[in-house]
Structure formats: C-alpha cells, structure tokens
Amino acid sequence: MSKAPIVSNTQDKDWWRGAVIYQIYPRSYQDSNGDGIGDLLGIVQRLPYIASLGVDAIWISPFFTSPMKDFGYDVSDYCDVDPMFGSLADFDAVIETAHSLGIRVMIDLVLSHTSDVHPWFVESRQSRDNDKADWYVWSDPKPDGTAPNNWLSIFGGSAWQWDARREQYYLHNFLVSQPDLNFHNPKVQEALLDVGRFWLNRGVDGFRLDTINFYMHDEQLRDNPPLPKEMRNATIAPSVNPYNHQEHLYDKNHPKNLDFLRKLRAVMEPFGAAAVGEVGDAQRGLEIMGQYTRGNDVMQMCYAFELLSGARPSAQYVADVMSKVDEVAADGWACWAYSNHDVVRHVTRWGLTPAASRLFTTMMMCLRGSVCIYQGEELGLPEADVAFEDLQDPYGIEFWPEFKGRDGCRTPMVWEQDNSSGGFTNGKPWLPVSSEHLGLSVEPQEKDPAGLIHHYRKAIAFRHAHEALKSGASTPLEVNGDIVSFTRSAGDTTIYCAFNMSDTPSDLAAPSGEWLPIGGELGGAHVAPDGVLHLGPWQPYIALKRT
Incomplete structure (x- = not known):
C-alpha cells in the first residue's frame, strides 16, 4: 500500500485544535467476516469513505479484550484486541490505512476501571496482602456490615460490592463487574501509563479518555451530600436514576487527578499525541473541562455534556453555554458533540427537521473548539426503536421502560438501502438494523444532491478552509x-x-x-x-x- 504523506504530529503538535473527529463504534460499523459484529478489518474497508468526509481523525471506541458485559468498556487486557474485533495485526492495518489517507487515529482508553476478570483484579481479590491487594478501591464494612458510604453507581444501586474472600467491599462506579482502580497507588498509575506507551509506540495519534474525572476518589470515603431537587438534571444519568440525588463531591473530581493527567501528557508529548477527555458531571462539567485543559501540561481537549443535552438548544442556551466556557475555561479547549454512543441520537432527541439538522451542523463547525461527530450522524439517522427482547445494554435493561438504554444509538451503520442489514453484515447483526434507517443509508444519499451527507462534507470543508473557524x-x-x-x-x-x-x-x-x-x-x-x-x-x- 502506498502511503500518502501525513503531517508529522511532532511537527504540528496543535493538529487537534479545531479538528473534526469521527467516532466509530466498532461493533456497529462494518462486519468483515459475517459474524454480525463489526470489526477492525471492517473499519479498514470503510476508511476511504471516512476520508471522503474530510475529517481529521477517527476515534475508535474500545476494541480491547473484554467479557463484553459493557461492550468493551470493561477491559480484561489493555494491550490486545478482542478476537471478535480481530487482531493486533488488524489494528496495525487500521493505522497504516488511516495514515495513508491522511487520517489520524485516536483510541478509547478506559482507565478508571477494569473488568472483574482482568488479571489485576483476579489477583487483588484473593487476599489483603498480595502484590496487587491495593490496586483497586477496597474498604472494610461499617460496623453493621453495610457499605462504607452512600456512593451510588451510575448503573443503579450502591457503588460498593461485597467480596466474601477479602470480607471487604470494592468500589464500582459503573457495573458490579467494573471494579475501580486505585489511582492513589503509584504502581497503578505507572501500569496505566505503560498502556498509553504501548499504543503510542504502535502508532496511535491520541486518546479519548473515558470518564476522565472518575479516576480518583476521596481517600477518607466521605459521604456525598444530597443534591437539592431543583439542582438535579439528567445530563449524565437518566432522571429515574437516584445517582442524580447526590452532589458528587467525593466519588470523583479529586484535585490530585490533575497530577496523573500531567504524567499522561508527559508520556504523550514526545509523540505529538492529543487526548480528549469525557467529563461526566451534571453540575460542574464545564468548570472541570477548564481545569483539565488549561495550559500546556494537562489534556488538550475535553467535552462535557451541555450540547449532548436533552432539550433542543435555543439561541439563548447556546450563548449561555459559551459564556460559561469563557468564564471557567477560557484558557482551555472544548470539544463539542451533539451525539455519541451514550445518548439518544440528536435528530430524535431534539426533534430536528432536515433544515434544522443542517443549521446545527453548520453552527457546530463555526463554534470555538474541536468537534466530534458520531457514525451515522452525517446521514441524519434518528434513534432506532429497539424492542426489549432485542436489548443488549445492561443500562437499558435495568431502567426499562422509563429509560431504554443506549442500544438505540448503537445499531449498525447503514450503507445500502436494498439489504435487510444495510450492507453492514452478511450474517445476523448483533442489534437489529432499523428499517427507518435503510432509506437514509450511504448509497442513496450519495446519489441525492440534497442528502445530508453532502452538507456535512461542505460544512467540514468550510471549517478547514478558514483558520479563524478552526482555531x-x-x-x-x-x-x-x-x-x-x-x-x-x-x-x-x-x-x-x-x-x-x-x-x-x-x-x-x-x-x-x-x-x-x-x-x-x-x-x-x-x-x-x-x-x-x-x-x-x-x-x-x-x-x-x-x-
């Protein structure tokens, strides 16, 4: 394969500023082997299409070895590819092909927690005195046997799970099978920095950092205070989730987290790599974004959830958000997104007409900050309606029917109209393909001058044509x-x-x-x-x- 020149990251360390990043959810992008699950070689197959959009980089959601209880966000081996997605050689092909097309590659690092079958946790839970005994957040019960404090899991219930072997509780901010790592242990930090080094040496250009503000916890394990009802919102958790009833002062957003981010930035710096962090906080998201991206020694970009909001943004709302950014993050750098793998697709969430979709796209390309667009967004895909019996997402199964989970935004990408699986697979897709999506697939839109896909190309090209809009x-x-x-x-x-x-x-x-x-x-x-x-x-x- 001939390689087209790509600007060196080390010569252009600000390549990320104003970049347009295309998020790929690998399970649902392209299946290359007929098993109904998207894979890395499927991504290789579709990279010319992605290049045709004019984006600067791709962000690939987790493809690491995993039991898939949270679909890759529960990692059991940080330095290998899960066989359902292919192999390390397949990942190398992604890097080589993307770079030959002038596209940088960012991967999703899930550092705050692992799977409970990760060898680190398997060893840690065996006893209180093994080499990895304090690699996770363990605590004795209260005298009455109950959990150490009132912290809650985003996926419902207590954030603490009893382990009979150690007769202690371990912390899990998400699923019970996703124990939280103890970032107060320097050995844990160094092991995770080694993970970053592994992928940087393999050729990645940067990282999307999952739940970046969850890395560290309060060592005193103080209770979170209650949050007044008028301050609650469903920005990062559905309204039916009691997680919204607390002010999360102690289970995340720890000040020492900045020290780890500086170490990670130092690892990335020689490679000219960049990171975008996901800030999950319903009250202080923009403020934390400012803290985590201010200066040249922490992260380059972060995104909060203000434009991943439920209600359609009004002119005043957008102005208020950007004013708040000017107040708390003027020296930082935002990365804006309307849709991703965790929220209802914005065409449905905001009830957008085609004209409104075009306007919001154009505006996003003109706002100060970088941009993430989510696979299928360029087609104007609405949220798919997934029946309960077809659900895969444990989040949706837990809170059904008031909250239907995230499967509706994760259904397979549609490439062809005259194909029951939209050209995604020759087998049975892991989630059903929405019949409503088929008419919006790539093939008919390419032939239609009015197709939304052409507007995305024009808007991205327009941004690139004007440095004032990029940076x-x-x-x-x-x-x-x-x-x-x-x-x-x-x-x-x-x-x-x-x-x-x-x-x-x-x-x-x-x-x-x-x-x-x-x-x-x-x-x-x-x-x-x-x-x-x-x-x-x-x-x-x-x-x-x-x-």
Missing part, C-alpha cells in the same frame, strides 16, 4: 430573539456568523462595516438592500470582513 478567537455570543451571532478571528481575518435557530423567519441588523457573504454552499443568507439580514427558518449568515 481563532471568538467574541461573546449575542442573542437577538432566535438568532445567535458572534465573530471568529485569526490573524487579519474576521468571520461573522449568525444563525436563526427557529422554524420561523427572523430579522437582524447587518453588522457594521464591509462584509463579503461566504458559505453560500451552506445555505447562507445575504444582506438585503435595506441593510437587514432576513434569515429564513434555520438559515445561517456567514461573512468575511473586507480588509
């Missing part, structure tokens, strides 16, 4: 009714952006000065002879300042 400064967002507006600038270039975030026409006084409308390919408006911007429903106006 430039931003003015505070202004709101006029349903219109949000701001400028981005870099060097001697200034770009004005206005977005009508409603299904009714809205007017706005044109910005003062000489402006050249750009972005016509994105459906942008022009200034009317009366000097007013007449924005149609879900219409942008983007203009370049004349110099």
Whole structure:
C-alpha cells in the first residue's frame, strides 16, 4: 500500500485544535467476516469513505479484550484486541490505512476501571496482602456490615460490592463487574501509563479518555451530600436514576487527578499525541473541562455534556453555554458533540427537521473548539426503536421502560438501502438494523444532491478552509430573539456568523462595516438592500470582513 504523506504530529503538535473527529463504534460499523459484529478489518474497508468526509481523525471506541458485559468498556487486557474485533495485526492495518489517507487515529482508553476478570483484579481479590491487594478501591464494612458510604453507581444501586474472600467491599462506579482502580497507588498509575506507551509506540495519534474525572476518589470515603431537587438534571444519568440525588463531591473530581493527567501528557508529548477527555458531571462539567485543559501540561481537549443535552438548544442556551466556557475555561479547549454512543441520537432527541439538522451542523463547525461527530450522524439517522427482547445494554435493561438504554444509538451503520442489514453484515447483526434507517443509508444519499451527507462534507470543508473557524478567537455570543451571532478571528481575518435557530423567519441588523457573504454552499443568507439580514427558518449568515 502506498502511503500518502501525513503531517508529522511532532511537527504540528496543535493538529487537534479545531479538528473534526469521527467516532466509530466498532461493533456497529462494518462486519468483515459475517459474524454480525463489526470489526477492525471492517473499519479498514470503510476508511476511504471516512476520508471522503474530510475529517481529521477517527476515534475508535474500545476494541480491547473484554467479557463484553459493557461492550468493551470493561477491559480484561489493555494491550490486545478482542478476537471478535480481530487482531493486533488488524489494528496495525487500521493505522497504516488511516495514515495513508491522511487520517489520524485516536483510541478509547478506559482507565478508571477494569473488568472483574482482568488479571489485576483476579489477583487483588484473593487476599489483603498480595502484590496487587491495593490496586483497586477496597474498604472494610461499617460496623453493621453495610457499605462504607452512600456512593451510588451510575448503573443503579450502591457503588460498593461485597467480596466474601477479602470480607471487604470494592468500589464500582459503573457495573458490579467494573471494579475501580486505585489511582492513589503509584504502581497503578505507572501500569496505566505503560498502556498509553504501548499504543503510542504502535502508532496511535491520541486518546479519548473515558470518564476522565472518575479516576480518583476521596481517600477518607466521605459521604456525598444530597443534591437539592431543583439542582438535579439528567445530563449524565437518566432522571429515574437516584445517582442524580447526590452532589458528587467525593466519588470523583479529586484535585490530585490533575497530577496523573500531567504524567499522561508527559508520556504523550514526545509523540505529538492529543487526548480528549469525557467529563461526566451534571453540575460542574464545564468548570472541570477548564481545569483539565488549561495550559500546556494537562489534556488538550475535553467535552462535557451541555450540547449532548436533552432539550433542543435555543439561541439563548447556546450563548449561555459559551459564556460559561469563557468564564471557567477560557484558557482551555472544548470539544463539542451533539451525539455519541451514550445518548439518544440528536435528530430524535431534539426533534430536528432536515433544515434544522443542517443549521446545527453548520453552527457546530463555526463554534470555538474541536468537534466530534458520531457514525451515522452525517446521514441524519434518528434513534432506532429497539424492542426489549432485542436489548443488549445492561443500562437499558435495568431502567426499562422509563429509560431504554443506549442500544438505540448503537445499531449498525447503514450503507445500502436494498439489504435487510444495510450492507453492514452478511450474517445476523448483533442489534437489529432499523428499517427507518435503510432509506437514509450511504448509497442513496450519495446519489441525492440534497442528502445530508453532502452538507456535512461542505460544512467540514468550510471549517478547514478558514483558520479563524478552526482555531481563532471568538467574541461573546449575542442573542437577538432566535438568532445567535458572534465573530471568529485569526490573524487579519474576521468571520461573522449568525444563525436563526427557529422554524420561523427572523430579522437582524447587518453588522457594521464591509462584509463579503461566504458559505453560500451552506445555505447562507445575504444582506438585503435595506441593510437587514432576513434569515429564513434555520438559515445561517456567514461573512468575511473586507480588509
């Protein structure tokens, strides 16, 4: 295979700033061997398609050896590929092919916890005095035999599980089968840094860091205080989950976590690698994002859940979020996403029309920060309706029917219309393919000039064409009714952006000065002879300042 040149990460350590990252959920992207489960060679097969979108990098969700109780987010071997996804040689083919196409590769590292069948935990639970006895978070019970404190699991119930061999409880912020590692142990930190080194030496360009703010716990195991009802929200856990009833002061967000992140950044630095951290916190997500990305010695990017929200963002909401970022994370760097493998697809979540989908896509490509898009988002896929008997996600099974879990956003990618599995597999897909998705698959959209996929390509190309949109400064967002507006600038270039975030026409006084409308390919408006911007429903106006 001939290799096209790719800019060296070490020569361009800021490659991540303003990058567009395409998330692949490997189980559901492309099956290459007919077993109904997507795999690494399937990704290799589809990399030319991904390159055609114009993205800078891919983020591959976990493919490590795992019992798959949480579909790879329960790792039993950090340095190998689960056979269902292929082999290390297949992963090498992903790296080689992606790099030949000018695409960087980021992988999902799950460092806060392992599977309970990981050899580290198997050894740790055997006794209180073995070499890995304190590699996980163990605690004696209270005198009455109950759990050490009131911490709750995101997946429901207590975050503590009794282990009869040690006659102690172990901490699990997620499934019982996902025990939390003890980051207060330097040996644990070094072992995890070695995991990073392994994959960096194998050629990866960076990491997505799962639950980055969960790494460290309060060593005193203090109870979390209750959270007043008016402060609760369902940003990171469904409203039916009692996890929302606590203020999570002590089970995560530990100040010493920054020390570990600095060590990880030092490991990454010689490779020019970058990381994007997932900040799971319903009250302080943006603040933590600022802490974790401020300066040049911690993480490059983080994403919180403000634009993964349930209610459709209004102009005022977007302005408020960006204002909060300016307040608590002005020196940091956000990575924005509307959809991913953990939330209802945003077309359904926000009830978007095709016009609204285009507007939100264009706006995301103009906001300050980097961008993650999730496989199938470029097709406008709605959330799939998965019957209870077909559910695979333990989260959905636990809270059904009030919360149906995450399977609806994880159904297979659709490539062909005239195929019951959408061209994903020759076998029976691990989750059923939605019939509603088939008409939105890649093949018919490529042939349709109005297909959303073409808008994504145009919006990504537009972002890349203007350094001000990729990495430039931003003015505070202004709101006029349903219109949000701001400028981005870099060097001697200034770009004005206005977005009508409603299904009714809205007017706005044109910005003062000489402006050249750009972005016509994105459906942008022009200034009317009366000097007013007449924005149609879900219409942008983007203009370049004349110099």
